[in-house]
Amino acid sequence: MNCWRRKGMKLVKILSDKVQIRSDYKEFDDARINDLIAVSDGEVELVTMVNTLTDIDTENEEEIGENDYILEHSSTKMLECSIIGTVKDGTFQKAIDKYPTMKVSAHRISKEEFASMLSRYTEGFCIGEYSAYEFPAYVDGNKFFQRHACIVGNTGAGKSETVAKILEQTSKLPGANVIVFDIHGEYKELSYARNIQIGGDRPFPIWMFGFTDMISNILKIKEESATVAMTALRKCYYNVCPKGKENRPVYFNYVEFVKLMKFLDEEMIGTGETYKSGAQAGKEKIVKGDYNGKLTNIVNLLVDKARDSKYQFLFEDMPQQYLYDFMKDVLNNDVPVKNIDLSEVPHDVAIPIIGVITKLVYEIQRTYKSKDVNPVTLVCDEAHVYIPNDFSLSASQRRMVEIFENIAKEGRKFGVTLFPASQRPSELNKTIMAQCANFIVGKMNNENDKAMIKGMMPEGSESVIDETSMFSPGDVFVIGDAVPIPLKIHVALAEERPQSRTIAFWDRWKNAGTIDVTNATTKYITG
Structure with a gap:
């Protein structure tokens, strides 16, 4: 559709995805980027958002041809607006069934009109308010949680504050079930969450990884290049754990496992023959074992790992029942939020632990019949670190990524959805990004990250994403089917805010504290 409507000195050009308004009327003199403009013929009313403002002289027409107008004027305003929806029966809708005729008029949407057309959208939770209209911004809880969502933005953009607001709102539901992978310990003080501090009050025994992941992710032994070692490790594992499965968490005694490995390394085997003479006469001949x-x-690696104080929580001898107790604390919905606090865990172990817990949650959820499923959402902090878009992953890393990919593709059937948070969406797994129906987008400056979001956005409005580089902390776009309209929202602070782990360099330096380098070095050497 391509038509111009001339009303006095106001001309409106309507295309399938945008509207251009050219006018010398004063009503648009104070129009701003992101203002909403209604374009209506009395029957159909389009809602458009201002993307470009130009004050031009008609002698220098670059965007509009000389034949587009019957009457030209010496001073005009040009507004280019993207079509974002329509008003039907007084309510805003994203779907556009038909366009206006040529007999149209245009005007700015007032705060009262905005409030009226969004008045029916009050289900779900309030995340903040629409910045330009000072009207509460509600997110449909079903649409947000039943399909994967993603939050992205620079460091300091307010991602953690936004997640805290969502968790706080969700915690008001009696049956809510959200699991947070908290790498930095930001959410551990939330009163409505059960904090499960791995490495602190909670051990994570090494057998819970299963044999395969224990070898590759914890002991860092490459399956592909250590054929002899892998054969011995597998032999010892099944000796101390006869009912073990390579990819299942079955208890075994690590100390006995190491003893058996040491025995094989020192094993001498009798040949059945005896010495005929000399000092060894009468004794059986022996040779080195295989x-x-x-x-x-x-x-040495097995022994040193168990002695390292950083990894002590992996080597506590906990029985099989510990797995049941641990997963009850993770999956039971007696509290709405379960915070897996990994802030005290070495990074090289924290990532595999996230993979193990995710796999356990998903596989356990798969065992329920549809009518018995209690849905759960996994909030994945710093998701690009352990769900990367990287084709050079090792076999063990690839197995972990596949767990998240499977959840992204099929998790909804079993009541499991993902809510990844990332400051580098361009490094986040594309399969998972493609399955997200809703995006919360904070301040972003990196062009690669912007391009990634533009390609995944349900709305596909590039100008909206480009604008985020000018956002303040707490400003976001919520884009997808969970919100009625894609406008900038300022997120309200939660009553219980996340605890920042950022060290205030300037303040620390100003206070001039002492540094005990000797003690710290000793701790490092002794483990």
Whole structure:
């Protein structure tokens, strides 16, 4: 559709995805970027958003051809607006069934009109208010949680504050079930959350990884290049854990496992023959076993890992029942939010732990019949770190990414959805991004990150994403089917805010504290 409507000195050009308004009327003199303009013929009313403002002289027409107007004027205002929806029966709708005729008029939408057309959208939770209209911004809880969502933005853009606001609103539901992977310990003080501090009050015994992930992710032994070692490790594992499964968390005694590995490394085997003479006369001849001397480095690795104080929580001897108790604390909905606090866990172990818990949650949820499912959402902080878009992953890393990809593609059937948070969406797994129906977009400056979001956005409005570079902390676009209209929202602060782990360099330096380097170095060396 391509038509111009001339009313006095106001001309409106309507295309399938945008509207251009050219006028010398004063009503648009104070129009701003992101203002809403209604374009109506009395029957159909389009809602458009101002993307471009130009004060032009008609002698220099670059965007509009000389034949587009019957009457030209020496001073005009040009507004280019993207069509974002329509008003039907007094309510805003994103779907556009038909366009106006040529007999149209245009005017700015007032705060009262805005409030009226969004008055029916009060289901779900209030995340803040629409910045330009000072009207509460509600997010449809069903549409937001039943399909994967994603929050992105620079460091300091307010992602953690936004997540805290969403968690706080969700916690008011009696059956809410949200699991947060909290790498930095930002949410551990929330009163409505059960804080599960791995490495602090909660051990995570090494057998909970299963044999395969224990070897590759914790002990860092490459399956592909250590054939002899892998054969010995597998032999010892099944000896101490006869009912074990390579990809299932089955209890075994780690100390006995290491003893058996050491035995193989030192094993001497009798040949059945005896010495005929000399000092050894009458004794059986012995030779080195198949693994003798070939496992020394592996045994030393097993021993050193267990001695390292940073990893002590992995080597506490907990029985099989511990798995049941642990997963009850993670999955039971007796409290609405379960915070998996990984702030005290070394980074190289924190990532595999996230993978193990995610796999357990997903596989357990799969066992329920549809009528018995209690849905759960996984909030994945710093998701790009452990769900990367990287084709050079090792076999073990790829297995972990596949868990999240499976949830992204099929998790909704079993009541599991993802809510990844990332400051680098361009590095986040594309399969997961493509499955997200809603995006919360904060301040972003990186062009690669912007391009990634533009390509994944349900709305596909590039100008909206470009604008985020000018956002203040707490400003977001919520884009998708969970919100009625894609306008800038200022997120209200939660009553219980996240605890920032950022160190105030300037203040620390100003206070001139002492540094005990000797003690710290000793701790590092002794482990």
